[in-house]
Amino acid sequence: MSEQNPYVKLEVPEDASFEEIQSARDRLVERHPNDERARQEIEAAYDAILMDRLRKRQEGKITVPEGIRFAEKLAEKSSKTATLAKVPESPAWLQQTLDRPSVTEVLVSAGFFTTLGTIAVLNPGSNPNKPEDSLAFLVALGVGFTMYWLNRKEQRLGRAFLLTIGTLIFGGLLTVFLLQFVPPVGLPSTTLVTLAILFLFWLVSSFLR
Template sequence: MTDFTPYKKLGVTEDASFEEIKDARDRLIVELDGDTPAQELVEAAYDAILMDRLKARQEGKIKVPDRIRFPEKNITTSPSILQPVASPAKLRWLSESLDRPSRKDLVTYTCTFAGLLALSIFLPASNSIWMAIALLASIYFLKSKENRFWRSLLLALVGLVIGVSLAVGLLPLIIHGFSLSISTAIILLVMWLVTTLLR
């Protein structure tokens, strides 16, 4: 029996790195171009070495580097020059404040505020009642997301104040015959946005 091992066939030692083994195989394949049986022997030796290494790793004879065992821990991205650096507290606050409602919730919010808008257009004499119902609906929907009443009340009131401010600011630009319905629509739109996009 000969002392011929796959390592000797590739011309590497048993403690050679994977890159050295791969380079030796590639070099021999190029050198043996046209000699298919010899190339197959090189490939067989390469496969035998890989299987030998796999068996040794499974038996614990070869220590696997942590960068190979846990590749997800080594993922590092270099920050782009154009990206602003934000502190984690700011990002956490922003991500905790914004909401992506489900389709069912979105339909519920939209139908509620659209219904209130339709009522305010067809029954304009009761606009204050529709605004009060919109405020209560906004508080209810916001509270159902986080179960925090005071925060929900504050967000709903901020939405109402912003809506009223926008409506009053845009009042001179609005057609005189429709000023009440358009200002109501602006207020309800802002309250719908607050209810839908914030938690």
């Protein structure tokens, strides 16, 4: 073989493994730390061997390890991996609206509204033949708690008031609309509306700010 043979340049046999070729390249590069020309010749020989292995692989003569691939294919694979790994960020307005409450905060608000809901089911106001003032009182308590719970997060009383009133109106209208399509469940419609509003109050007070 001539001295231009890349295998001779790297001092490895033509049947050397990929790991042996890499090791030889690294060893020779370390041997010439200050000789740029020698380093370039070593890198050129290494590249020539990779191209020779790829050519033989395409011809079906050898199986090239996964580590030996065209540079552009490796770059393409890395780019796809980076793209898949990148998670798009939420819009700024959404990040400013949503809240990530602690478990304690969720449990406190859930306990409060669960208590109100239980009273709504058991109190006399759930009887259609009796006054419903107690249900209105429970909703009023829910309004007060929701405003307080929202305001304590960012000290924005106006925003807390709008969110609370909006939830109250939306919950009432939505529940009345849905009750037209839901069969009776053993509770008066006023009680069901109250329970739905209290549930929405819990969601808004816990997960919005």
